[in-house]
Amino acid sequence: MPEGTEQTEKQEENTMNTTYFDEMTSNCIAWENAKKERDERREQIFQTYGWKSPEMEAWKAEDQAAVRPYSNGAMKAYFVFKQHCASEAAEVEIDSYCWDSEYHDFVETLRKLGITEFTLTNHSTALMDNIHGLIAEGCTLIGAHTITKKCPLWLGEDHETVKGLLFKVN
Numbered sequence: 001m002p003e004g005t006e007q008t009e010k011q012e013e014n015t016m017n018t019t020y021f022d023e024m025t026s027n028c029i030a031w032e033n034a035k036k037e038r039d040e041r042r043e044q045i046f047q048t049y050g051w052k053s054p055e056m057e058a059w060k061a062e063d064q065a066a067v068r069p070y071s072n073g074a075m076k077a078y079f080v081f082k083q084h085c086a087s088e089a090a091e092v093e094i095d096s097y098c099w100d101s102e103y104h105d106f107v108e109t110l111r112k113l114g115i116t117e118f119t120l121t122n123h124s125t126a127l128m129d130n131i132h133g134l135i136a137e138g139c140t141l142i143g144a145h146t147i148t149k150k151c152p153l154w155l156g157e158d159h160e161t162v163k164g165l166l167f168k169v170n
Contacts, residue, residue: 021113072101073101092115107138119166131165
């Protein structure tokens, strides 16, 4: 194994919950289909009755009442899981960041998805906020860590080593 990519015991124990992932996927597909249907109805209402009609006002009320199935924080965790499955990597990498309002749902969803450890590789100016936000939600910062991952084809390399911080999800 290349230097810096040793897996901890917990990483080997990461038991991904594909059932919860599949449930999230189904709910998101249903949401998108319902949204598409609402958007098509809006266009029909506009063409038939115009923007200032009672029918359009009813549509606006219905659209505002429609609630997304998951918060932004939960969706960020969903995409971490999806990216991890697609990459077939041994370790879970998080290369994006959360906003203050997203930490709780993000970490809760990581737990539901069975992610017990991850490496945060984001280098944005929000990194310090993210470290503190993740710790506040019960994650433990293990320490500096590097991962080796496949490169996009356009980079012309097979693998790259990325610096990050290893976290345990408690």
